[in-house]
Amino acid sequence: MFPRLLVCGLAVILVACGTPGAPQPPSLRLPKPVEDLRAVRQGDKVILTWTSPSVTTDDGGIRGAATARICRSLLAGERECRDKAADIPSLPGQKATFTDDLTPLLQSARQDFVSYNVEVLNDRGRSAGPSNAVTILLAPSMTAPQNVSAQLDRNGVTISWTGTEPPPAGALRAEYRYRVLRSVAGEASAETVVGEAPARAGSGSFTDRNFQWERRYAYRVAGVTRVLSRDGRVLGEFEGDPGARVVVNAHDSFPPAAPRDLQAVYSGVETQRSIDLTWTPNDDADLAGYHVYRREGAGNFARISSEAARTPSFRDTNVQPGRTYTYSVTAVDERGNESQSSQPASEGVPQ
Template sequence: MEDRIGKYGRSLEGRDRATPVILPVVSIFPLRKTLSYIARAACLLAVFPSPVARRAWRRTLLLPEPRLTPHRSPFFPVFCFLFSVSFSGCGAPGDPAPPSPTVPVAVYDLVARQAGDGVELLFSLPSRTVLGEKLGTAPAIEIVRGSLKPSGAPDPQSFRAVYTIPGALVGNYFAAGHVRFTDPISPLETKTHPGRTYAYLVRTRLSTKRASPDSNVVTARVFPVPQPISSVRPQGTETAVNLTWPAPTETSAGDPLSGISGYHVYRGEIDPHAPAPTSKELSGTRWVSPPMLLGPATTNSYSDAQFEFGKAYVYLVRTVIPADGGEIESDNSEPVTVMPVDTFPPAAPQGLVAAVLPGATRSAFVADLSWSSNLETDLAGYRVYRSEQEGARGELITPDLLPVPAVRDSTVALGHRYWYTVTAVDRAGNESGPSRPVAVDIAEPPS
């Protein structure tokens, strides 16, 4: 026992007393922090290699005293420093990591259909990330096109990104709550491979590092279509906007066309002060309401009676032909913008009659006038004119428009004859012609 005491510099009893000093340290502090303390102590030994410090260090760790003086390498301090840095840190639980890129959720409602010489894609734009957070800006959109395997299933190896829409330009393709994008297909390619099937998916991204998950995969078959209608001629009337156009005779690839089913007429609304669209692609057009199907036409003409004066409308016409058990449309015609202006006055009032009634005094009289109501829906009111000369309109005796078809004139004078006429005025300020005149005699009372 004495040998052991002399050899190791302390008794087993002392070792037993020292053991609990280390155990709480290891159990209380995390392993990383414990190694940090050991590394710092090792550095102290390297910098201050005194025998007293070395003995205190070894006793703390319960290490025996060496029998021989160890050879100290000149690289030992460097090793201690690196050991200390790698385990000490700065009190943080771990090294800082770069923020994860924002990843939108996948598009889930992608649909595709042939639209003229191309495939139109329609889908909702993601509004949240995969972590459920709200997106602050519109993400960029990647349009990915592929083909099918011989089995008819989409071939994952064939998909390639064919278009990228920057987030700042997504608004140009946004209408009615959805993104609407058309992938153009060459008419010559469709002529060579009529009925070819194209597969699509879309992705969105806010970072170049990571895109959203892929959307659902959709397919569309593409067939030859008629050439776009070259021009649409509008003519405005009081009750309708009449449209006419020439019937197409060829496909977009130049082949003879036969079997037209009819036409589809579309109408959108823009701000009256906004520039009119000049391209049939309509990209960048700011719509008050986007083009919607107004109605079908069996001939090359259409009358739109559901319009309002003062609004700006954009009309498009597409030719319809049968294909693949259904119908497909040509590309848009050249757009035509029409802003109907109300220059059409109401009809002249009818049924004007007059009577002379007693006034407030014995010598006073009033001319009581009434007529039939006009039936115009945009009627604003009536004006009454009085003249002392037959055939002349005379003076206006109602500065404000009359809302009802009746009035009393209390400014008549005894012994005079008056001719009255009435006009109707609409909300656009158009005034009708005069009604048939009616004469009123204000006779003097007998003496």
């Protein structure tokens, strides 16, 4: 009886320790599909960007050389790669980019759009499928204007250019504009759209008034194609080739306009004599205040306001009976630039 029990015990131990788990299929080592493909058109080129996958569909690491296949399609919703644009190395987890030339498609004038996707292949040439698709509209691009220049004055920065004739209409309805963009020179800052104007041949200009003094700016003017639907909705837009930049040092050395309509009026009684001054307010955006000057007889003007007056008025209480005083006023901006003097105004103090 003991031998039989011993055998049964060994059988239980062997069953408990030796049972394997469920069999696993061999890994196909297929890179996960790209999910963040993006496309930007600039001129007659399209720039594709995406993140290369770093793992396979079964969450394993990518081994061996992987290849990114860029595919073009002229059919909506097509997933099969019938038109290969290029094969490029795929580095796991790295940002990837590819630039495609649209010139042959634009010259055909028969297509409204082209779609792209990216398929990442393993070292055996197999993939888990294409990425998300992106679509580019095939309207003609607007060339950058010529002779771009910048002129700084106290009213702002005026960007001028010589435009070219917009391209002829194609299969898609489009309108064309010139876009003025600004960035901070010497810094890795994003460009800001500061204005637009209809694209036409000949001279054009735009004045940027929304900037900060004492900064250095770079401006450029880009031709923009805006694709429209039949009912006028904007389907998409893109810039032409980037034009030349012009740099402006926005140093404010421009004084405000001189105050106008200065008037001087005597007021008061014997114990409180004064001359009240008023003038038309200055509308400069960076106005800091006003300086008031006075002279007596044929003497020189001397400033009598200890601080810049914040309002367009001033009361002079340091006056003497029987004397005549002549006044002038200047405007001062936030950087200390002082305007020309106003027209003088005179007033006498009674005996």
